[in-house]
Amino acid sequence: MYTTYDVFLSFGGGDTASGFADFLYNSLLADGIHVFKGDDALPIDEQISPGLLRDIKIAIPIISEQYAQSKWCLCELTKIMDCHRKQGKSVFPVFYKVEVLDIGRRRGNFEQALFEHERECSTEEVREWMEALMSVTKIRGWISPAMAKGHEGKLVKKVVAKVSSELNRMSIPMFIRSVYLYFSKKKRRESKCQVFLAFRGPDTRYNLAAYLYTSLVAAGVRVFNDDDPCLIGKDVTHEISNAIDQCKISIPILSKNYASSPWCLEDLAQMVECNRTKGQKILPIFYKVKASHVQDLSHLFGEYMLRHKELVDKSTYERWERALREVGSSKGWESDKIDNGHEGVLVKQVVEKVSGLLKSPQTLDPPSPSIE
Missing domain, CATH: 3.40.50.10140 (Toll/interleukin-1 receptor homology (TIR) domain)
Known part of the structure; x- marks a missing residue:
């Protein structure tokens, strides 16, 4: 049988x-x-x-x-x-x-x-x-x-x-499932994320990133959550790329381990591209690292990039390198300099900044095309 x-x-x-x-x-x-x-x-x-x-x-x-x-x-x-x-x-x-x-x-x-x-x-x-x-x-x-x-x-x-x-x-009949899928997709479009959080490793996931995520949600901000059970079984690269493309603000939390991940670097490169083409805001947090280390690729950032250089093609490496240098030169927060490293104060400042930007749509408009 x-x-x-x-x-x-x-x-x-x-x-x-x-x-x-x-x-x-x-x-x-x-x-x-x-x-x-x-x-x-x-x-x-x-x-x-x-x-x-x-x-x-x-x-x-x-x-x-x-x-x-x-x-x-x-x-x-x-x-x-x-x-x-x-x-x-x-x-x-x-x-x-x-x-x-x-x-x-x-x-x-x-x-x-x-x-x-x-x-x-x-x-x-x-x-x-x-x-x-x-x-x-x-x-x-x-x-x-x-x-x-x-x-x-x-x-x-x-x-x-x-x-x-x-x-x-x-087990739901196909017709009913199709109707449900249609309204689910419509609901997701209507409630697309406003903020994308990017981070790497347990040194941020279980403290600063978690606290910032819950604080933003409490303030009424729609934040992409990579732990959403709905994402299980889906192509994570595709889902994250869509989230970055849709959101108005990206917050990369650049910790000492951030550049170890090719996925994080690819996400960062897409954020920079969306900033140039769509006016998406990038609000970096330099978590227990100096912004200058990111900008000049010194310390661990340089070491990790050298490892990637041996594994990816030249154009991909150059995109990642440009993204790190550009974000490293951006105005953001260095965690150690905010109230002597008190992360609660840092999170409060980030939430206030994000809320202010979202309430002023003109600050999030795409850049005007240049006139030759």
Whole structure:
């Protein structure tokens, strides 16, 4: 008898099999969800049959430090991402105690695992695995240390709730779903964000950025929230690009780790372009760094940029470099200089500035075209 499943759970290694993955698997079952989890005792072709892939509605790859060590897991991920691209299958990744940047950049355990596979497998096969790993990093998922301060029980509850909600939505007749989708998109257009916050790392996410976000929202400002559960399963690059394009004000929080992220640098370059073409305001916060360090690319900013220079093309590097220099020369706030580093005072000043700009639409109008 053929069994159909709602969810495909992909995981590997002792770092998840008997812990987080097992907890998630049993929690999904307890919620009445039919879950298929891989069994490395079976050949991959026997596990992921065309019928199974056709019926599965959601795939949850749990990307852990040991995930890429398993050729079985990499084959699963390749098939999952292929179905996502060709058939629109939903993918909700969990990045379990890993840096997403390490996955795409082949660093740490991921670099070592792929190096080992290159010695045993065909070049084409390894290339497909690398593409699958890169593709899954572009989808918004859950980053385990960032969720509920690393409390895995709370993370599991969030995953189960999201999966259950998505399966309920899929069960709605197509006509009703289309009507709902139309009004949802209309509502999102009417309530598009006014402010985009850009930051990098736990040194800002859990203190200044969180406090600033809640303070802006309390002041009635619509702020793009990259932790919005609605973004799970979506192309995060596309969603962030749209948010930057729509907002009137961008606030990059330039901490010592900001330039370590190519995504943050790409966001910053887009902010600068929107400032030039649309008059979008950029209000930088130099968080425990000097603006001069950003402008002249000294200290960690220069070190990180040198690393990027070896990995990206010349035009991309130059865009990022120009963006850092331009924002570094902009008028903003140096956190250490605001009331002896009291962040509450800094947040109050930023909220007042943002509220004032939004109440004066003329300050946010696009620049007039130059007359030759």
